[in-house]
Amino acid sequence: MSNGEKAESPSYKKLDQKVRKLQRKLARQPKDSRRRNVTRIRIAKLHNQIADTRKDFLHKLSTKIVNENQVIVLEDLNVSGMVKNRKLSRAISRQGWREFRTLCERQSEKFGREFKVISRWEPTSQVCADCGFKWGKIDLSIRSVLCLSCGTEQDRDENAAKNIEQVGMGNRHDFKRTRSGL
Ligand SMILES: [Zn+2]
Incomplete structure (x- = not known):
């Protein structure tokens, strides 16, 4: 989140x-x-357990975020594109990002908050x-970046969250000016 808080998924x-x-x-x-039937039922129960855990986590997190903020900005992530990456696919599918959104x-609607989604691009x-x-572009494995321009050590996720907030609020940086100023 743009305030530096992180939510740890189960x-x-x-x-x-x-x-x-x-x-x-x-x-x-x-x-x-x-026996096959017993196995089938056990699998169904596990799927339910996963779904319940996820639902509970996402519900609590979204309630907290909406409670504490007047404007909520999310990024429209290319979930289906990411899911093609096999290593990530299973983990991501389990997170329920669409459900979270x-x-x-x-x-937000219920509590009169402003809800925005910014482009994945x-x-x-x-x-x-x-x-x-x-x-x-930086590889997904790189979790923090030392900015060559201002010297700030940026946590990857927090930095992205701050950018999402800035874009959502309509006050993004003037990239051209910043670059020519180097
Ligand atoms: Zn910088």
Whole structure:
């Protein structure tokens, strides 16, 4: 978030591993067997457990954010594009980002807050939120950047969040002026 706060998502890794293990088991079990049915029910229960955990987390987080802010700005992330990255795909699918956005939007309406979504094409992770210097694309593994222009050590996520806020509020940096000033 632009105030530097971070929300830690619950980990679905263990539940996910259990699901996958059971799915492999299911594939080996004879059709119409009683045991197969037991496995099937166990998988369904795990899926419910994951969904409930996620719903609870997202609900609490969106309520908190909407409560504490007058304007809520989110970035329209290219979720389907990111999900093509196989390493990220499972983890991202579990996060329920779309669900989170819907929750924030609904809560904002309910409590009379302004809700905005900015374009996914804004270079929110490529620009210093403090001085506007454009350092360009950085690999997802890089978590912080030392800005060559103003010397600020920027946390990747917090910097992007600040940029999202600035774009959403309509006061973005003048990139051209900043660059020519170097
Ligand atoms: Zn800077």
